[in-house]
Amino acid sequence: MRFFLVQAGVLLLFLVGVNTSLHAEAFRILDQSAAATGQGTAFAAQADEPSAVYFNPAAMTQLPGIQVTMGTLLVGGTINFTPTTGPMVEGDFGSAIANPPPTSLYITANLGDLGFSSFKKVTLGMGVNSPFGNLTNYPTSSTLAQVLSSSALPLLDFKPTIAYRHNDEIAVGFGLDIYTFSDLFGEGHVEFQQVAGLEFTGPPFSVLATPGNRIEFNGTDTALGFNVSLLLTPIRNEQGKPLVNLAFVYRSHTELELEGQFLNQTTGLVLDAKTTLNLPQILTTGLAVWPIRNAQREWKVEFDFDYVDWTSFKNLDIALSNGILLPKPRNWLPAYILMLGTEYKLLNPVQFPNWELAFRGGYVFSDSPIPEATFKPDVPGSNYHALSIGFGFLCTDQGLFLGFIRCGNDGTTFLGTTAIGIDLAYQAILYNARGINNNDDPRVNGIWDTTIHVGALNLRTNFELAR
Secondary structure, eight states: OHHHHHHHHHHHHHHTOOOOOOOBBBTBOOOOOHHHHTTTTOOTTTOOSTTHHHHOGGGGGGOOSEEEEEEEEEEEEEEEEEESSSOOEEEBSSSSSOSSOOEEEEEEEETGGGTOGGGTTEEEEEEEEOSBOEEEEOOTTSGGGGTOSEEEEOOEEEEEEEEEEOSSSEEEEEEEEEEEOOTTSTTSSEEEEEEOOGGGSSTTGGGTOOTTOEEEEEEEOOEEEEEEEEEEEEEEOTTSOEEEEEEEEEEOOEEEEEEEEEEETTTOOEEEEEEEEEEOEEEEEEEEEEEEESSSEEEEEEEEEEEEEGGGOOBOOEEETTSOEEOOBOOOOOEEEEEEEEEEEEESOTTSTTEEEEEEEEEEEEOOOOOSTTOOTTSOOOOEEEEEEEEEEEEETTOEETTTEEOSOOSSSSEEEEEEEEEEEEEEEEEOOEEEOSOSSGGGOEEEEEEEEEEEEEEEEEEEEOO
């Protein structure tokens, strides 16, 4: 019954949905685990839970048995645009809380702990998440709607991974990133909508729409990328736990050839359409240090740095089947992200026997890759600062989760739990107000001010085979 309840809870979380609705650095989503979000996503060098599949696959070698974590983000906030002339426009992320929310699933399995003694240094992993995403809405009555009224990018990433520990000091990882879309989540395609403006009064665009018509572009594709990673552990304590970890992760550039339709929702015109969406290559480095790590408590401090090469994102030009090209220049620049996080953990405290309690905090700074000339309402980015706090509760051994589910394996089932836990986090993403004065579309000129609130929740369960 314990095993059934845990599995049912995991399945329920997964059915909530996997989608995207969060702006961070451009349309990349940094928050992929509540344990990491609580530390400002400075987690690549620690990565000691199943979200290592995303943050650093090489770190999966630290995880014994079978481990599963599933989570969701509750995302809300506002986009305030004060144009050079005219009233202020307020946008949002689909509603007060983005729905469906971005969600993730990660599973790791150490082959040695599953009985494959010849492969005890190998760990396999699988993840499903949304590392890139976008969802923005603006009132169709505003002049901004002539540039964009809504956009959505419900992109999924399936992540089969493998990691190998060479020795106590070196582990390596490799994974695939299978980017795709699904009709089960959102509209199942990239989508941009707008109200046609004065640019549709003359040729060649007048054959597509007239001012006031509602038009849409949508498209889908599946594309393959990859990631490689390294975890170095030069110093361990007497129990063999890391005191210093160094992380290096490379994620490849990926190109999605989006094919779909151009729709004039007012006149019923339908044309085949396509564009190219380029996802950046990313290099992550991380350093984690544990000033305190013993049987009673642990204290970790970590600093991570991301270099995100957005230079491949040059445009979203839409080519129509009648030969017309709708120009959408971007010409983005590289971005740099600094992440600082800390975690203080109490192990089996007297007041809470058979529990681990974690307290987390973090800070993120990101500069924006978006030039002033090609700034667009779908990604209203600027430099930002993010502050986060988080808590983790992991039940082990003879502890009771929710007061009645035994956390430790009693040997009565083939596959029993060894730990059950919950991670919670809150993050405030504070974008610097940005003045746009020289945009290639004057309707975008003005002051842009964005604030995002993120709540993160993860359920974690560890398993082992009955012995």
